[in-house]
Amino acid sequence: MNRLARLFLASLVLASCTHNNYMPNVIQITPSGTATDPATESLTASFTLIAVEDGYTGQFTADTIKGDCWVVQTPVETSGAWTVVPQGSGCGAGQVNEIQVKDTNGNSAVTYIK
Secondary structure, eight states, rough: OOOHHHHHHHHHHHHHHHTTTTTTTOOESSSSSOOSSSSSTTTOEEEEEEEETTTOSSSSEEEEEESSSSEEOOOOOSSSSSEEEEOOSOTTTOOOOOEEEEEEEEEEEEEEEE
16 A cells, blocks of 8 residues: 555544544533523522533633622632522512633633523
């Protein structure tokens, strides 16, 4: 087998081993809400916020960047799970909060919670 044929065969083998759903630098957050369709959480109980990113093994940080109904509990820097607690009963019905998660590479994602 000549060198060109071996290189072609090796590239095919490598391509078949690569995940076709691998999306680097995309942080996925649960619960996931958008500005037009925020995730609904009870204002009487805490919930767990989870972040994952394919191929990333470092630390994440999370912070509420808009709104005052939900607070990310310390430590805000973790491997991807936080407890988020309601901030009292003064939150108006339907108020939407924005929580941002960042990795140490500068990538970020937000989720909207009401």
